[in-house]
Amino acid sequence: MPDDTRSVYAAEDLLAGWLDEARRRPGSPLRITAGREVLELEPETEPRFTDPAHVQDYVDRVLAHLVATDSRYDDGSGLDLATVPVVVRPRRGDRQAHYERGELPLRGVMAIPPREIGGAWSLRAAVVLHEVAHHLAGVDGHGAAFRSTFLRLLEDVGMPVLAELLHTAYRLSGLDTGIDGEDRTLLRIGRLLRQAERTSNTAERDAFFAKAQTLATRHQIALAVARATAQTEEQRQDPAWETVLIGESGKRSLARYVRLALEIARANDVRVAIYTSNTRVTLYGFPSDIAVVKALYASLVTQMVADGDAHLRSGAHKSDTRQVWNARSRRWEDRPVHGSTARAAFYEAWADHVGDRLARARDEARAAAIAAEPPVDDRPTSTELAIRAKEVEVVDYFRTMQREHGIRGTWKGTASAGHAAPGSHEAGVRAAARARLGTERAISS
Known part of the structure; x- marks a missing residue:
């Protein structure tokens, strides 16, 4: 045999x-x-x-x-x-x-x-x-x-x-x-993302989505505690940076793609610097966290675009109207908003809602990890201290890299389109609530 x-x-x-x-x-x-x-x-x-x-x-x-x-x-x-x-x-x-x-x-x-x-x-x-x-x-x-x-x-x-x-x-x-520990974590996240894609049940999809972020957060906490208890020369990771392509110059909706990347990064202790063209972002944080952000973004952006295309093909965005002056009839008329405006409103709502879901899963995982460690004399637990130390280390690293990379200013994105197309905004929220989260293949891409 x-x-x-x-x-x-x-x-x-x-x-x-x-x-x-x-x-x-x-x-x-x-x-x-x-x-x-x-x-x-x-x-x-x-x-x-x-x-x-x-x-x-x-x-x-x-x-x-x-x-x-x-x-x-x-x-x-x-x-x-x-x-x-x-x-x-x-x-x-x-x-x-x-x-x-x-x-x-x-x-x-x-x-x-x-x-x-x-x-x-x-x-x-x-x-x-x-x-x-x-x-x-x-x-x-x-x-x-x-x-x-x-x-x-x-x-x-x-x-x-x-x-x-x-x-x-x-x-x-x-x-x-x-396969080392961090790669196994990404494999597990990929499996959860893959399973979320396979189900048509919204509640199941949300559950797999939350599990993926919870797993990522637990992994981040475990590494933070390990770093806090190890000698400096024994620490396995230091903060790093990596530039990720968002899209080619001139492509539509780049600012909305960046917005999605920001929401994912915020839930995973990663800071972001954005090119003025919105074509690229540079991620600053611990390598394992950057890998999670890339995996989630690769899965989510594809789904956001697919959901937006389906929304426009359905014609539902035509329920959003704006008043236009008709010179021939000399009166104001209600006309459907342009498809690009509807898409922008849809993407904004989609990204914001997904960001909320990620943040909730992260906060719940952190609270559970802290609660599992009994406090001593009302002092912060070692888990709380490790999480805070990690956040400070990433912030300090980002400030240093801002100086070294010449990063200036604040990203302002684009004007909100939600007020111009409220129907598309609501459709984006509904679609994000049932977001399918890509495939395991996105992890290695």
Whole structure:
């Protein structure tokens, strides 16, 4: 048996044990020690099955969901493997589940041992989705391509916490060891963003959105506390700066894109300097915070533009009117506001509302972290002191860089368009409340 296969099976045994423990203690988070890291996770409920026919129904629904959400699993020739059916049949042996590719007609064949011959262990989603991942990966064995496909599949079917658990199990079993703590945080944020994109339920989308910012804030606090308790030469991070392209010169709505970037930066302890052309911004802060801002911005700006386009295509912006003097009829007339004005009002409201949501999630995460540490004689806790020290360090660094980079003046943006197009402003608020937050691919772009 190849080494990767042994390690993958060991990892999935770990995963099965964790899920069994979670099932025995519903409502209680799993506490898992992974090296220096301690994770507290509440996994989604893992589906269980009665027989291979029940598995067939589940597999059909999984593939239909992937197709409906456009979660393509390309085989390299343009064929989406999610569109290829999988037939589930009983297996005679009780020790293994098995997948193979059938050619005529093209289909996958999954063999699952029934309960009555000792196959109860296989009648669970973790095992069934392992076989579906073989179908979607289009490769043999359990190498990196298979593991990536399995992780992505768990995310796509609405199980990002199970994906995190499986990824942790891979690392503990000697796989994927090259990802450091901060990269893992970005991976988790990316999974939450990806899951927010997949759901059409506004409440679920808001929940995933808040979890992404909460995770980022907890990570920021942990690093701040670590810096505060370490010697100067041991500190892993110093503030830094990075310039990010907003758009090419002459492109419309650049000021509104900048406004969105500012809102995201404010929620993540990052200061911003803005080019007078609005084509670029320079982010000043700790590298891990800058990475979070870039990830959130890459996801959110795409959604803001898509929502704005949909608003204009719907014609709803025509309900906003302005009075124009008609020289021919010699009277004032109500005419729809220009599309550019409606778009500006929409973007402004969208960015402001998203900023509010981010700030609320950050404040709640900070309050929870501070409350978890009991105060001593009414003095600030070490967490409070670390957060404040971090904020001061970023402010001092930004002031120093303002002098070195010759940054002068204050960004004034553009005149508000909300009063000119109140209907579009309200539409922007509603759209931001259900904002889908991009894909994991945005993290690495």
